[in-house]
Structures are given as structure tokens and as C-alpha cells.
Amino acid sequence: MNEPAILSTTVAQEKFRLTSIDILRALTMVLMIFVNDLWSLRNIPSWLGHVESGVDGIGLADVVFPAFLFIVGLSLPYAINNRRRKGDSDLQLVWHIVQRTVALLVMGIFLVNGESINGEATGISRLLWNTICCICFILIWTSYSKSAPRVLTYVLRGLAIMILFFLAFQYRGGSDESMYYFGPQWWGILGLIGWAYFASSLIVVLARDSRLIVFGAWAFFAMLSMFFHAGLVPEFLHFIPEPIIGGTLTGLTLGGALTAMIFEHYRSKGKNNMITIFLFGSALLLIALSMVTRPYWGLAKLGATPAWLFLCSAFTMLAFLTVYWITDVYKKDQWFKVIRPAGTDTLLCYLIPYFAYAFTSFVGFHLPEILLVGIVGLIKSFLFAILCAIVTGLLIRVGIRLKL
Numbered sequence: 071m072n073e074p075a076i077l078s079t080t081v082a083q084e085k086f087r088l089t090s091i092d093i094l095r096a097l098t099m100v101l102m103i104f105v106n107d108l109w110s111l112r113n114i115p116s117w118l119g120h121v122e123s124g125v126d127g128i129g130l131a132d133v134v135f136p137a138f139l140f141i142v143g144l145s146l147p148y149a150i151n152n153r154r155r156k157g158d159s160d161l162q163l164v165w166h167i168v169q170r171t172v173a174l175l176v177m178g179i180f181l182v183n184g185e186s187i188n189g190e191a192t193g194i195s196r197l198l199w200n201t202i203c204c205i206c207f208i209l210i211w212t213s214y215s216k217s218a219p220r221v222l223t224y225v226l227r228g229l230a231i232m233i234l235f236f237l238a239f240q241y242r243g244g245s246d247e248s249m250y251y252f253g254p255q256w257w258g259i260l261g262l263i264g265w266a267y268f269a270s271s272l273i274v275v276l277a278r279d280s281r282l283i284v285f286g287a288w289a290f291f292a293m294l295s296m297f298f299h300a301g302l303v304p305e306f307l308h309f310i311p312e313p314i315i316g317g318t319l320t321g322l323t324l325g326g327a328l329t330a331m332i333f334e335h336y337r338s339k340g341k342n343n344m345i346t347i348f349l350f351g352s353a354l355l356l357i358a359l360s361m362v363t364r365p366y367w368g369l370a371k372l373g374a375t376p377a378w379l380f381l382c383s384a385f386t387m388l389a390f391l392t393v394y395w396i397t398d399v400y401k402k403d404q405w406f407k408v409i410r411p412a413g414t415d416t417l418l419c420y421l422i423p424y425f426a427y428a429f430t431s432f433v434g435f436h437l438p439e440i441l442l443v444g445i446v447g448l449i450k451s452f453l454f455a456i457l458c459a460i461v462t463g464l465l466i467r468v469g470i471r472l473k474l
Contacts, residue, residue, distance in 0.1 A: 096413030136382035143326020178261025191242035213473035265313035411463035
């Protein structure tokens, strides 16, 4: 499920931050929470949700995750250059990338196992599993106040790590007839982001501001996406995690990084018209590539097809252009004030719904049926997403902020 790109933008100093990226990330996270809440509704348009596996097409929910991956890439050049300004060497940057990747993989795998948990065999319900895991994530990766006793922070982090180990040992998933132990059933949203972030970050670090190298890497992963779907990737390479060897997810992230690098080249010269021409023209080219590749492998999120890569990159690019003009050029960022915390500590915001669903279940609270149907239900889910952003802001104010 910010920052330099991943789920939190806490790394960048304010003067090196771009408001439009924060706002675009916030909008995407709010939209992600909205579409993830659609399961609770009835009688809503089918195009709002995910398209089923094997179907050629996408719904609104199918463009949110790729948009987030693209935004991860948008943030990368800014975050990496900011750390270099603070004196980090390439080796330190790589170590930072590895730490963040491991954190995302751990969170992704734990939350994925919660989806198929056998509550009776494990002794913990799915909602309780998710709640405990999210509390542990916060205890481990919270940016503790400098005034907090160091011993206390070590104790809290150590306790949270031990609890996660216990949960993994205790875990049983599946049915009683086909039970299995804790493991990466799949990487989960956060894990997929982690792998794409890992590969893209290493490339951006090694590229050292070379737009040509990053473009070459993006073209390579775009081609790799086509080769993978054509069955041309050798079997002996399939040990590489699919978010990387599949090409598509890493291609989305690298597309964002390349966009940011070219964008900043023109922005530093005050050429907003060139920014507009570049982003709009690139989006049109990507849409054309999507149309060309769609007949071969279809347009699908669950298949992570090349057409999905190109089309969603184009959509996000156009969204970024729009938000940039509104927030950074015309200075209307106050329009998004209420949801901005979702863009500055996105990982924390991503975890809020897990607590909300668990709390309502534990206390036995159920919304009236009228709030779960049709347009009224959609308004409910939208307001819920906004509320998650507001709660994130309140938690940030009291000192709870995740920093990977």
C-alpha cells in the first residue's frame, strides 16, 4: 500500500517537495480506500469495481493501484536527490532501499495471510489478526519523538517484532481439509509496491540523474512485459519475483520516475508550457501503445498486461499535469487541505480502514441498510475515505507518523 515514493513522503525536506505529488498521492489513496470499501455496497455501477480475471477491460478500481505505482516513481528522483543533499552515499541509499523494501514485503505478506486465515485453527479471527498486525507495524515503523526514551522505543519495537513472529508461527490458513502454514500466498498490495520500488529505486540511484538511462530501463521493462505475456521469458528466470520479471509493475514505477526527471528539467527553467506539451504528448503516445498491444494480450489489471501499463501510465500522467497546474502553478492547494495527510503519510492512511472495520465489528455496529445501497452507499464510502484522511491528520498531530 508514500514518501520517496513509497507510502510516505516524510523523507523529503519541505523545500524539495512538490505539492502536486503530495496532493496526487492523497487523491489516489482516498480513491483507493473508496473502491476498497465498495464490497460493503449493493446496487452500484459495475464499472466502479474490478473487472474479473480473464475479461478484457478495466473498471475504476483497476486504475488506482497502477496510479499509485506511477506516483511512487514520481517521488523517487526527489527523494533520492534529497538524501544525496544530506550526504548519503550510494551504498547508504541502497541500504535504505533494502530496508524499505523488506518492510513493505513484511507488511504485505502478513496482511495477505489475513485474507485466507482459518480463524478457528489459528485461534485468531481475521479482523483481530489484521488489527494486531497493523498495531505492530505502527510500533515498529513509527517515527518516535526524539524526546522519547530510547529504551522505550527499543522495547516497543522488540515487542512488536516478537508478536509478529508468534503470529506467523501460530498461523493456519485455508480450509480444514487443505490447511497450510504462514507464507507468501502472494505478495499483497504493499509487497507488490515493495518489489517495484526496489527495482526502480536501484535503477534511479545508479542512473545518477541520467534521463537516458532511466528511459532505457523503462523501455526494457515495457518490452519485458510484452515478452513475459508472450511466454518468451526463459523459465530459469522465473525465480525473480513477478512484479519485477513480469515487467509491468516496475515499468509503471519507472515511468513515473522518468516523468519526474523530465518534468523537473523543464520546471527548473520555468517552462510550464513545455511541461504541458511533454506530459500531454507522452500520454497520447502511451494511449496509442495501449491500443496497439491490447489485441495481443488484452487490457486487464489482474493479468498486468502491457496495454494496462501504457493506459494507466497515461491516465496518471494527465492527472499529474492537472494537479500540477491547480496546486503548484495556480496555488490552489488549499482545496485539498482536508485530504492532504493521506499524501504525506500514506502508509498510515492505508492502515486506517483495517482498524475501522475491526472496531465496528467488535462493537457490533451496523449501518442502516439505506446507507449501503446505490448512490447513498457511494456517498457513504466516499465520506469514509475522507474520514480516513482526516483521522490520519489527527494521528500525525499527536506524533504518530510512519517513516520507513
